[in-house]
Amino acid sequence: MAGIFRFKQFNVDQSGCTMKINTDGVLLGALAGEGQPSTILDIGTGTGVIALMLAQRFTSAQIDAVEIDSNAAETAQLNFEASPFKDRLTAYHQDFNTFFTLHPEKRYDLIISNPPFYIDSLLSPQKEKNIAKHAGRDFFNGLMEIMFKQLTVGGQCWLVLPVNTASWVKNIAIGFGLYLQKIVKIKSFEDLEPHREIVVFGMEVGDVLTSSFIIYSSIGKYSTAYNQLLQPFFITL
Template sequence: MFRFKQFTIHQNRTAMKVCTDSCVLGAYADLGLAGRLLDIGTGTGLLTLMAAQRNPTARIDAVETDEEAVLQAIENVTNSPYSERVRVIKGRIQTFSAEPYTRIVSNPPFYTNHLRSPNQAVNRALHNDELPFEELIASVVRLLNPDGQFWVLLPPFEMNRLSIVAEQAGLRPFRQLNLRHHALKPVFRTIVGFVFDAPANPETDELAIFEADGKTYTESFHHLLQPFYLNF
């Protein structure tokens, strides 16, 4: 169980637990003007609930294929202050149909050729067999409002692969965050916002989670997560 200031994430049923990089995505992505928001692969419902806290008027759909994760997300949403504005849906995004969204957010599976776990739920959460980047982008293009934004979190190599697929489909990056454990460590996650009509050079931000000691949170990280973390 992971307690935030305004909601609690139970995670005993799901393969993927609350992680820092997902929290950064939920806090950093431009979700403030979302009238309708879609969370692809919601898992525990973390990004959905962070979005609901940040935007008090958004209507949010959270789509997930794994039965246990769906039940977990429903539990977390039901026990939150935002249950009337959130709908958790079991299904594949490839066949999901709805009116266009002003914002789409996703922390998708990205492994392709790595060793498999004996736990099939872990495989679904980590490996993109069931949601290849081509199918993810095709779904986003189909479901995103023409002036909407798609926000996604991936490791740098996989983000480069997805960006190529996205550009071929007409989506281009307009803002990027490079996330490091601390300033001397390499980038381990990248958050990118995509739109249909983007400038040639996207705005790029850098964020280190810790100071050089590897223990003290940086002021920037503290400021970004302050609305959510209990200890900030």
């Protein structure tokens, strides 16, 4: 069926979503989290693919997913209900501020987001694409504040961002009591500069662990690291 992306343990219908499954999202879904988080929040879930990947990886975790776009939120919930993890996944058609106004008691071991990241750039004439791809600076201030308030002790938040945006977000995180713990620099090829960073924040101060992740070994050929990371999910690997 058109619009269906098939994984080894679940399927994702993305026909109702402006933002389709992308490399940023699947890398975050495969890398995010340490230990065995029991509560997870996905902010801006879109199709729900990251939440589904985390449900596959962390077999006891309860996962909430918030999404401001009504079509995407409905699609994510349908994808959750069609998965083998349906009892542990819930989608909410809300922005994260509304969600925590209604659920102030919720705390999470892991908060993740593949957020809209084109700050102060030219907006698309299509409203849905603006919501999915663009964010003002206030968005990231609010996101950092919410993460500090709603993380459990020892909890972490993981974001995937363009390098320039990541640099700015690192600075504002400190102002909200969140400390950089890990950076994964994502490159298309070994000899290129990073185009994305996965940044990890928590409330514990320590050394920042930095690593690189290379997507391609040559043109049209995925790297060994990429194949090994996504092998548990992609049917073609």
